[in-house]
Amino acid sequence: MPKMKTNRGAAKRFRRTAKGGYKRAQSHLSHILTKKSSKRKRKLGKTLQIADNDVKQVRRLLPYS
Numbered sequence: 001m002p003k004m005k006t007n008r009g010a011a012k013r014f015r016r017t018a019k020g021g022y023k024r025a026q027s028h029l030s031h032i033l034t035k036k037s038s039k040r041k042r043k044l045g046k047t048l049q050i051a052d053n054d055v056k057q058v059r060r061l062l063p064y065s
Contacts, residue, residue: 004063004064006061006062006063006064006065007061007062010058010061010062011061011062011065013025014050014058014061014062014065015065016062016065017049021049021050021055022049022050022055022058022062022065023047023048023049023050024047024048024049024050025047026044026045026046026047026048027044028044029041029044029045
């Protein structure tokens with residue numbers, strides 16, 4: 001059997017957590033920052049856990065994580 005391929009786009013966006021979940025970065029922090037409040041920009045810098053509905057799909061994209 002050949003090895004399964006990891007989806008490289010997903011590998012750059014998601015990381016496995018110690019408890020087996022997946023964490024992700026948030027969007028909207030790369031440009032047009034002048035109209036966004038400091039509070040909003042600060043909160044966008046934090047990582048979040050992906051939704052429970054998406055775990056199955058991400059696990060399929062990252063078979064070795």
